[in-house]
Each structure stands twice: as C-alpha cells, then as structure tokens.
Amino acid sequence: MEFSCSRGELLEAVNAVSRAVSSRATIPILSGIYMEALDDVLRLVATDMELGIEYTIPVKTVQTGSTVVNARIFNEMARRLPEGPITFYISGETPALKVRYHGSELTLNTMNPQEFPLLPAILDGDHLILTQGQFKEMTRLVCFAASTDESRPWFTGVLWDISPEEVRWVATDTHRLALLSGQATESVIQQNRQVILHAKTLSDVARLLSDDEASLQITITRSQALLETDRMRVILRIIEGQYPKYQQVIPRDYKTRMTVSVKALADSVDRASLAAIGKEGSNIIKLSSDKNTLTIRANSPEVGHIYEEVFVDVGGDPIPIAFNYRYLQDALKVITTDDVYMDLTATLAPGVLRPVGEERYLYLIVPVRTV
Amino acid sequence: MEFSCSRGELLEAVNAVSRAVSSRATIPILSGIYMEALDDVLRLVATDMELGIEYTIPVKTVQTGSTVVNARIFNEMARRLPEGPITFYISGETPALKVRYHGSELTLNTMNPQEFPLLPAILDGDHLILTQGQFKEMTRLVCFAASTDESRPWFTGVLWDISPEEVRWVATDTHRLALLSGQATESVIQQNRQVILHAKTLSDVARLLSDDEASLQITITRSQALLETDRMRVILRIIEGQYPKYQQVIPRDYKTRMTVSVKALADSVDRASLAAIGKEGSNIIKLSSDKNTLTIRANSPEVGHIYEEVFVDVGGDPIPIAFNYRYLQDALKVITTDDVYMDLTATLAPGVLRPVGEERYLYLIVPVRTV
Numbered sequence: 001m002e003f004s005c006s007r008g009e010l011l012e013a014v015n016a017v018s019r020a021v022s023s024r025a026t027i028p029i030l031s032g033i034y035m036e037a038l039d040d041v042l043r044l045v046a047t048d049m050e051l052g053i054e055y056t057i058p059v060k061t062v063q064t065g066s067t068v069v070n071a072r073i074f075n076e077m078a079r080r081l082p083e084g085p086i087t088f089y090i091s092g093e094t095p096a097l098k099v100r101y102h103g104s105e106l107t108l109n110t111m112n113p114q115e116f117p118l119l120p121a122i123l124d125g126d127h128l129i130l131t132q133g134q135f136k137e138m139t140r141l142v143c144f145a146a147s148t149d150e151s152r153p154w155f156t157g158v159l160w161d162i163s164p165e166e167v168r169w170v171a172t173d174t175h176r177l178a179l180l181s182g183q184a185t186e187s188v189i190q191q192n193r194q195v196i197l198h199a200k201t202l203s204d205v206a207r208l209l210s211d212d213e214a215s216l217q218i219t220i221t222r223s224q225a226l227l228e229t230d231r232m233r234v235i236l237r238i239i240e241g242q243y244p245k246y247q248q249v250i251p252r253d254y255k256t257r258m259t260v261s262v263k264a265l266a267d268s269v270d271r272a273s274l275a276a277i278g279k280e281g282s283n284i285i286k287l288s289s290d291k292n293t294l295t296i297r298a299n300s301p302e303v304g305h306i307y308e309e310v311f312v313d314v315g316g317d318p319i320p321i322a323f324n325y326r327y328l329q330d331a332l333k334v335i336t337t338d339d340v341y342m343d344l345t346a347t348l349a350p351g352v353l354r355p356v357g358e359e360r361y362l363y364l365i366v367p368v369r370t371v
Numbered sequence: 372m373e374f375s376c377s378r379g380e381l382l383e384a385v386n387a388v389s390r391a392v393s394s395r396a397t398i399p400i401l402s403g404i405y406m407e408a409l410d411d412v413l414r415l416v417a418t419d420m421e422l423g424i425e426y427t428i429p430v431k432t433v434q435t436g437s438t439v440v441n442a443r444i445f446n447e448m449a450r451r452l453p454e455g456p457i458t459f460y461i462s463g464e465t466p467a468l469k470v471r472y473h474g475s476e477l478t479l480n481t482m483n484p485q486e487f488p489l490l491p492a493i494l495d496g497d498h499l500i501l502t503q504g505q506f507k508e509m510t511r512l513v514c515f516a517a518s519t520d521e522s523r524p525w526f527t528g529v530l531w532d533i534s535p536e537e538v539r540w541v542a543t544d545t546h547r548l549a550l551l552s553g554q555a556t557e558s559v560i561q562q563n564r565q566v567i568l569h570a571k572t573l574s575d576v577a578r579l580l581s582d583d584e585a586s587l588q589i590t591i592t593r594s595q596a597l598l599e600t601d602r603m604r605v606i607l608r609i610i611e612g613q614y615p616k617y618q619q620v621i622p623r624d625y626k627t628r629m630t631v632s633v634k635a636l637a638d639s640v641d642r643a644s645l646a647a648i649g650k651e652g653s654n655i656i657k658l659s660s661d662k663n664t665l666t667i668r669a670n671s672p673e674v675g676h677i678y679e680e681v682f683v684d685v686g687g688d689p690i691p692i693a694f695n696y697r698y699l700q701d702a703l704k705v706i707t708t709d710d711v712y713m714d715l716t717a718t719l720a721p722g723v724l725r726p727v728g729e730e731r732y733l734y735l736i737v738p739v740r741t742v
Binding site: 073076080081082096102104106107108109267268270271274275303304305307308 | 441444448451452467475476477478641645673674676678680
C-alpha cells in the first residue's frame with residue numbers, strides 16, 4: 001500500500017469514522033481504523049458493531065493495499081500533520097505504516113486488516129431519500145426526548161414511523177414525547193413500517209451531515225439501516241422490540257390554548273428553576289393563568305421561592321398545572337419559532353407545546369401531581 | 372437594606388467575588404456572598420479564608436444594610452435576570468432577600484451577615500504598583516511551572532523576589548523552572564524580601580484584571596498580600612516557608628546555543644509526543660543537532676516511532692539531550708516571540724529556553740537520563 005493525500009481531507013475522513021470507534025473497545029481490532037487504498041481513492045472504515053462508518057476521499061495511489069491502525073493515535077496524528085502532501089506506505093516484516101512529510105517520518109504499529117469486520121457492500125430493503133438538513137432537524141427536535149436508560153432499549157431510540165405519505169419521528173422517555181413529521185424526497189417501501197434507531201447515535205451521525213438540501217439515501221433492512229452520502233456510508237443497528245402506541249397518549253383536542261413568546265417563557269422558566277432545584281424542590285414549577293398573565297411559581301426550602309409573570313394570550317378557562325421544569329426547558333431550547341401554543345385539557349392531563357406556524361412538530365409533557 | 376442596580380454591573384461583581392467561594396465550603400457562611408448597601412455603593416465580599424475578594428459597584432441605595440446569600444444561587448440568578456432595573460430589599464422576620472424585576476419577584480433565603488468574616492479594611496506593609504497587564508503576563512508565563520502537589524506547599528506557589536530595582540517571579544516543580552523579571556511602576560519596600568503566593572490563585576485573580584496599563588496596587592504584610600484596583604480588593608494568604616535558592620540551578624553560561632522557530636519546534640514536539648506517550652514511552656523525546664537540523668526522536672512500543680526534523684541555527688558543538696516533552700510543550704505554548712534560543716551545556720545539565728529579543732524571561736528544563 002502506498003498513497004499520498006492532503007492533510008485536510010484525511011482529517012475530515014478520520015474525524016468522521018472516529019465517531020464509530022468505541023472508547024472501550026474490548027476486541028482490539030475495533031480500536032482501529034481500517035484503511036484501504038484503491039485506485040485513486042482511500043477508504044476508511046471504523047465500527048463498534050452497533051454503528052459502522054465508511055468514508056472515502058480522493059488520494060494519489062501508487063500501490064493498492066490495506067491496513068489497520070489505532071484510531072486514537074491516527075486521529076491525534078492527523079490533527080498534528082503539517083500542511084502539504086503526505087505520503088503513506090507500508091514497510092517492514094511486521095508491517096508498519098510509514099507516514100512521511102517534509103523530511104520527517106512517523107512509523108505506526110499496525111493490525112491485521114484481514115481481521116477487520118468490514119461493512120456489507122450492498123443492502124436490500126426499503127428505500128427513502130431525505131435531505132441532510134431534514135435529518136439534522138429531526139435529530140435536533142426529537143432525539144433529546146429519548147431516554148438514556150438502557151434497561152428499556154426502545155425508549156433510548158427514535159421511532160421512524162414510515163408510510164408512503166410521510167415519515168414520523170417519535171421519541172419519549174415516558175415523561176415527555178416529541179413528534180416531528182416530514183415528507184421524504186423519495187420513498188420506495190413495501191408496506192408501512194416502524195423501525196427504532198438509537199437516538200444518541202442518530203445525533204452523532206447528524207454532526208457529520210450538512211445543513212442543506214444535499215440528499216441522504218436511506219436503506220432499511222430487517223436489522224439494519226444504511227445512510228449514504230457522496231463520501232460516507234453509515235450502518236446502524238435497528239433496536240428490536242415493539243414501540244409503544246404513541247398516538248394513544250397524544251390528546252386529540254384541548255380545552256385551553258395559551259399563546260406565549262418562546263423567549264419570554266424560556267427566560268421565566270430558567271429563573272423559576274432557581275427555586276425548583278434541590279432535594280425538596282423536586283424540579284416542580286406551578287403554572288396558572290389569569291386573563292393575559294401566565295404565572296409561574298416555584299418553592300424550595302433551601303433556596304427560597306419565586307413568582308414569575310409572563311404575558312400570554314389565553315383562550316379557554318384557566319387550568320392550573322405543574323411540570324418538571326427540565327422538560328419544558330428542553331423543548332423551549334430547540335423550538336425556533338417566535339411563539340408557541342401551550343394546549344391544556346386538565347390539571348392531570350398532558351400539556352402539549354406546538355410551535356405557532358409549524359404544524360409538523362409537537363411536544364407533550366406529562367404533568368406532575370402536586371398537593 | 373434596599374437598593375436597585377443594573378443586571379450588567381451586578382453580574383460583573385458576582386462573577387468576580389464568586390472566584391473566592393470554595394465549592395466545598397465546610398463552614399456554611401463561607402458558601403455565601405456578603406452584600407452591603409452603603410450610600411450609593413454596593414459592596415460584595417466572598418472568601419474561602421485563603422483568598423478573599425471584595426467588589427464594589429454603584430447602585431441607588433434607598434436604605435443601607437447588609438445580608439449574606441448563597442453564592443451559587445445568587446450567581447445563577449444574576450445570569451438569568453432580565454435587562455432593566457432590578458430592586459433588592461430585605462423583608463420578613465426570618466429576613467429574606469426580595470429581588471424584583473418587571474412584575475416578578477424572587478425571594479431568597481439569607482444568612483446572618485454578622486457571622487461573615489469580612490476582609491481587613493487597611494493593611495500596613497511593603498508597597499508596589501504594577502500594571503494589570505504586567506500581572507497577567509506574569510501569571511501566563513510563570514504560574515504553569517508551579518507544582519500541584521500540595522504536600523510541598525512552596526512549590527505550588529510563585530516566588531515574588533522583590534528588591535528596589537526589580538521584581539522576579541519564579542515558579543518551579545523541580546523538573547522545570549520559569550523566571551520572569553520586571554520593574555514595578557512604584558515600589559516602597561523596607562528591604563529585599565521574598566514572598567510565595569499560590570500559583571493557581573494568582574491565575575484566578577488575573578482573569579479579573581484588564582490587559583492594559585491600568586494600575587494594580589499591591590500591599591504585602593507579614594502574612595497576606597492585598598491587590599487593589601478601582602473596584603476590587605483581593606487578599607491572598609502568603610505561603611509560609613523558605614523558597615529554594617533558585618539562582619543556584621540556573622546555568623550562568625552555555626556551550627551550545629540553538630536558535631529555532633517557536634512554531635516549528637512546537638509543531639514537531641507535538642507530533643513527536645504521539646510516539647512518546649504510553650506506559651513504556653515515559654514522555655521522553657530525544658533531541659540531537661547537526662549543522663542546521665535539530666532532530667527529534669521518540670519511540671513507544673505501543674504506538675511506533677517518529678523522526679522529526681526542524682531547521683535550526685546551531686552555535687557550538689552538538690549536545691544530544693532528552694526531555695519530557697510536556698515540559699517543552701508547556702513553555703512553547705506561552706512564548707510569543709517568533710524564535711527562541713535553546714541553550715545547552717551538557718547532556719545531563721538543564722537546558723534553558725530564552726525568547727529571542729526578550730531578556731526578561733527564561734525557562735529551564737531538567738533533562739532526562741536515557742540509556
């Protein structure tokens with residue numbers, strides 16, 4: 001194997017595939033990055049067996065071949081390389097990877113590329129095309145609502161509820177639920193289907209995508225999802241299990257609709273949280289409304305208490321309700337419209353936030369029972 | 372007590388004094404910020420008994436008085452307050468601090484201000500005036516060389532070696548030593564004296580100062596140092612003990628002087644460090660020179676090995692030497708000149724870095740004995 005390339009493209013590729021390397025790899029080969037010089041293309045691959053990433057960059061290949069190097073070291077190296085052409089080649093009996101730049105030379109230990117679990121080349125399955133921007137928006141608006149408790153794996157995931165007409169992305173930790181719907185640019189599916197993909201992994205993958213209209217090809221098999229861009233292939237394991245019937249928990253109607261500025265509400269909730277923390281505060285804030293005023297109260301024996309007023313437009317009878325402030329905060333951080341509806345049905349029924357002018361998204365919060 | 376002020380100035384004051392609050396305060400009152408409304412001035416004070424900070428801002432005082440509030444909560448609150456005037460007043464039988472803004476109100480628990488250990492009002496002692504920029508430069512160039520091992524307290528400090536002509540600031544952890552000298556704008560001292568101040572604390576204080584010529588008044592008593600600016604008073608405890616005779620370890624002469632680009636050397640050392648890490652690498656890099664080339668080598672059974680070439684100007688016979696790369700890296704990060712001298716005497720004698728064109732600073736590294 002021998003090739004030369006620029007530092008910039010190599011660094012991009014190494015950064016991308018490094019996201020699939022487990023920091024606690026128990027099988028030594030999985031701590032490595034597989035690299036293969038083909039005709040004028042370098043392919044890098046890393047996987048932790050849950051997530052696999054393959055990234056291709058243009059290089060000048062002198063001799064084809066492959067090797068595996070430690071991912072952490074290779075990443076550190078790529079960041080420190082000087083500008084200008086860099087040459088890589090294999091040499092020695094216990095093959096080492098030589099890295100040459102200027103007059104200097106780094107020699108890295110390697111692992112046997114035969115042992116590396118490569119990603120499957122072609123996958124058959126249902127097929128979708130999204131824009132990369134759409135995928136990123138989905139991860140921003142939905143993933144945070146998933147649970148981090150691995151004992152119920154399906155709640156750590158985002159449900160992709162796919163029909164020919166639309167895709168719905170849903171995440172919940174049972175205390176709150178986020179739902180976004182959207183249309184695929186193209187969709188070839190056998191029948192409606194539901195797949196669950198790990199929320200944290202989706203967020204990681206989103207960081208490797210662009211914010212724009214560039215397309216993301218998605219293939220879904222029985223057990224895996226494949227995401228493809230020009231330069232990158234990502235394989236995710238599908239989480240097994242039946243996702244709860246999320247439609248049943250979303251109220252079809254509301255009794256009271258408040259319209260409120262997202263920023264004003266977020267600022268007030270942030271301040272109210274000061275008196276909601278601590279052992280006895282239990283993160284609870286109490287909301288009540290009166291004509292054009294939403295009142296937020298919180299009380300903590302350790303800190304003190306707070307009374308916040310926010311200007312709102314109230315339609316319907318006032319319904320007092322109490323929430324864990326964190327669940328409100330999380331949603332108010334990601335909603336980008338100026339105003340939001342807060343739809344309430346009863347003191348002990350879920351409240352629903354809907355961005356004003358954005359029908360595709362809703363966020364549901366289960367209230368807290370207070371004395 | 373009742374006063375009103377703007378959020379911006381309050382936040383500046385709270386941020387400043389918060390640096391003196393221990394996150395593990397065992398005496399409850401020390402987890403608090405003392406605040407006292409005087410005629411049109413608010414004074415905030417915090418201390419962990421090692422470091423005390425007092426900060427004064429202009430306010431509109433309606434009624435003078437004092438209280439103590441939890442520092443962490445008060446800091447969080449100040450960050451979350453809205454723009455616009457904010458009113459503070461004490462009310463209730465178990466006095467609470469009320470904070471009013473718009474129509475909202477926060478009520479904070481308080482502690483007894485009589486229990487708070489205030490800073491001494493006036494201190495007699497030796498007197499120096501530095502610029503704030505000079506103080507910041509000192510912390511940047513010297514503090515990092517101090518030790519973090521509290522078992523030998525004087526090595527965790529920076530020595531201030533004060534004579535009527537100059538001040539020398541010295542820090543060492545016995546593996547390397549940084550020395551900066553400078554002239555005070557004004558200096559009224561009884562006799563030459565040496566005081567040791569905690570390096571970490573000096574760095575913390577530097578963050579509260581400006582980069583410019585604004586003056587910093589320094590008073591040094593037997594056991595404390597007082598630093599004063601327009602708005603702030605900082606009291607530091609002097610570390611007891613006799614500082615080692617640092618002059619004895621600084622070579623008076625050198626046999627070989629290399630002149631090298633700081634950036635080129637820093638980049639090469641960074642890359643060489645890749646093959647110097649790990650259990651068996653022991654952080655060692657080996658330097659040797661030949662005409663106009665400085666060669667850096669490192670070797671780690673786990674990673675591989677590296678050979679780096681850096682262009683240098685060598686005066687004198689080549690002297691091979693080995694360093695812990697971290698000690699070189701630390702100094703190359705803070706030296707801002709283009710070039711640096713590396714002065715060597717022998718393979719097992721300390722090497723000395725001196726920024727080219729900057730006589731006031733030197734940095735000494737004890738070499739490593741290799742086989």
